[in-house]
Amino acid sequence: MNPPAEILEADYVIAGGGSAGCVLTRRLIDAGHSVILLEAGGDDRSAAVYVPAGSARLVGNAMYDWKYETEPDPSRNGRIDSWPSGKVLGGGSSINGMIYLRGIPADYQRWVEQGAKGWSFPEVLPYFLRAERNENGASEFHSDQGLLGVANLRVKHPFNRLFVEACVAAGIPRNDDFNGVTQEGVGYYQATQKGGLRCSTARSYLRPVRDHKNLRLLMRAFVSRIRVRAGVAEAVEFEHYGVSKVAVARREVLLAAGTIGSPKILMLSGIGSRRELDQHGITCINELAGVGRNLQDHPGIILSYDVNMRTMNVEVHSKWRFGLRALQFALMRRGPGTTPISHVGVFFRTRPELPAFDAQVHFQPLGYEVTAHKVILAEANRVSLAVNVSRPQARGAIRLRSSNPQDAPIIEHPLLESNADVRTLIDGARVMRGIFHSPQLREHVQKEYLPGEAVTTDEQWEAYVRAASFAMYHPVGTCRMGDVTDPNAVVDAELRVKNIARLRVIDASVMPSLPSCNTNGPTIMIAERAAEMLIGGAKRHPV
Numbered sequence: 001m002n003p004p005a006e007i008l009e010a011d012y013v014i015a016g017g018g019s020a021g022c023v024l025t026r027r028l029i030d031a032g033h034s035v036i037l038l039e040a041g042g043d044d045r046s047a048a049v050y051v052p053a054g055s056a057r058l059v060g061n062a063m064y065d066w067k068y069e070t071e072p073d074p075s076r077n078g079r080i081d082s083w084p085s086g087k088v089l090g091g092g093s094s095i096n097g098m099i100y101l102r103g104i105p106a107d108y109q110r111w112v113e114q115g116a117k118g119w120s121f122p123e124v125l126p127y128f129l130r131a132e133r134n135e136n137g138a139s140e141f142h143s144d145q146g147l148l149g150v151a152n153l154r155v156k157h158p159f160n161r162l163f164v165e166a167c168v169a170a171g172i173p174r175n176d177d178f179n180g181v182t183q184e185g186v187g188y189y190q191a192t193q194k195g196g197l198r199c200s201t202a203r204s205y206l207r208p209v210r211d212h213k214n215l216r217l218l219m220r221a222f223v224s225r226i227r228v229r230a231g232v233a234e235a236v237e238f239e240h241y242g243v244s245k246v247a248v249a250r251r252e253v254l255l256a257a258g259t260i261g262s263p264k265i266l267m268l269s270g271i272g273s274r275r276e277l278d279q280h281g282i283t284c285i286n287e288l289a290g291v292g293r294n295l296q297d298h299p300g301i302i303l304s305y306d307v308n309m310r311t312m313n314v315e316v317h318s319k320w321r322f323g324l325r326a327l328q329f330a331l332m333r334r335g336p337g338t339t340p341i342s343h344v345g346v347f348f349r350t351r352p353e354l355p356a357f358d359a360q361v362h363f364q365p366l367g368y369e370v371t372a373h374k375v376i377l378a379e380a381n382r383v384s385l386a387v388n389v390s391r392p393q394a395r396g397a398i399r400l401r402s403s404n405p406q407d408a409p410i411i412e413h414p415l416l417e418s419n420a421d422v423r424t425l426i427d428g429a430r431v432m433r434g435i436f437h438s439p440q441l442r443e444h445v446q447k448e449y450l451p452g453e454a455v456t457t458d459e460q461w462e463a464y465v466r467a468a469s470f471a472m473y474h475p476v477g478t479c480r481m482g483d484v485t486d487p488n489a490v491v492d493a494e495l496r497v498k499n500i501a502r503l504r505v506i507d508a509s510v511m512p513s514l515p516s517c518n519t520n521g522p523t524i525m526i527a528e529r530a531a532e533m534l535i536g537g538a539k540r541h542p543v
Contacts, residue, residue: 005244006244006245007246007247008246009250010033010248010249010250011250011251012033012036012249013036013252014038015038015236017206018257018507019092019201019508020256020507021037021507021527022093022201022206023131023524024256024530024531024534025205025215026205031535036218037216037218038221039219039220039221040261041064041088043089044094044200049094049198049200051198052098052198055097059084059375064088066087069081069083076467079467081470083473084473089219092520093524094200096473097341097342097362097518099340099345100518100520101183102179102515102522105120105121107515108123109121110512114482116512117483127525127528130146130528131524134151141177148201149193151194151199152190153188153191154196154339159309159311160365162441163383166435167346169438172346178190187344187345189343189345193338193340221240222239223265224268225268225269226266226269228270228503231500233500235253254506254534255505256506258507258509260409263409264400268400270282270283271500276399280400281403286497288498290487290488290489291490292397294488296475296476296514297474298389298474299425299471299472300425300472301388302370303385303432303450303451305383307444309381310381311367312364313367341368344361344364345360345361346363348428348431350427350428350431357390359389359424360387361387366384367383367384368384387432388425396412433448450468451464472518474519477511477514479509481511494533495510511526
């Protein structure tokens, strides 16, 4: 007979120590509440995590990445992709490309129209500001008082300037602040960094309270299910180094396991489609057909060019240059060691008649390729850019593979099922090719490496797009917010799981639709707003 599970207890139990979980923990601790934080991954305190230039080596590394695999994608010749997910405190904010963006007001108005009342841009902007500590100072659209470091790039490369000038000459407006009045245009990204180091939520929010008397932080704590009795979430069951334990919540259980993890845990707990749960022998306690549905990500493709000036690839592959740059980073926190993967952003219209931008570019003065399972850095002097669709139409799903919590879920995402998204990628790629043929860049470009100048017709472009496209690692939507009358909504506008008391989902999975940008900033905003909801509710309803 197995021994009884060890029982822990706190005001709040948070399942998931990623971008949202760290924010929630800090805010609840600061408000005087006790918290149990359960993280299935390991510690974030590693040079591999905090040196920004190492981010490409985190993705696909089993120490830091869950390395989920998708099902074969019929829209891309049956391709099977590896989907990164942070296996470390800070989650995605500890392994991502560090680009800090918010999206545009229309993104959040679309959320409202999809049933997320109270989440319009004027209503969410204060929570972006609450999080932000921008090194450029405070303004109407920025704060310098938050916990999340937001910084300008600390590395410069001459090709960045040339690329910006070529975009402006092509009619794309210059934009010095993508999080200001407008997002459209070309300019330099800001990154979630502080002092030249990655500023994940584990570093910025969690680290100062890791030893707080009101926090019980457990890493390598693998959640198996949420215990629900009579329609009330009471506890979280988990394994910690092979030992079964239970974390009891006096107030609420907060699920912050991400777009892949949160729906999986709900389904293992009996919350989801009855038909699918029956297939795995799981008793359905709350039929919510939307759990795991509505999966979205930005599809993207790479264009790359061999150039006649030294790019950052040489800094990586030359031993003496690498040593010199490592010393520069160690002594001054400057140079290529501080770089996120992308330097220059472009938000542009793939056709001039469009009412708003429909594509985004991540440009970097180094060459890389995204294969099904890893990112490969070139050894040649090469520059690259990724074009992605800002508001894609494809939808996928997260499903259970079995009732065993240790089994990875099934990820089904026909990334290019929408011909409109394919069209946007083709048109966007052609715009960017035109910029590399412009007088500002032509004398520096030796050849187009990807897809190659032989690709010219619509048919050839579509073949390249379907063979080489990939998800931009921005998955959202699988526990989406909506009106309580919407049969496909999983949580209401206060992120409470429908029909279950004292249970909320707080992470990127609640987004009804993708914002027109990278998703870490919006995820942190969601957690900031949720924390205020929780703290305000706790004041109204003391235990």
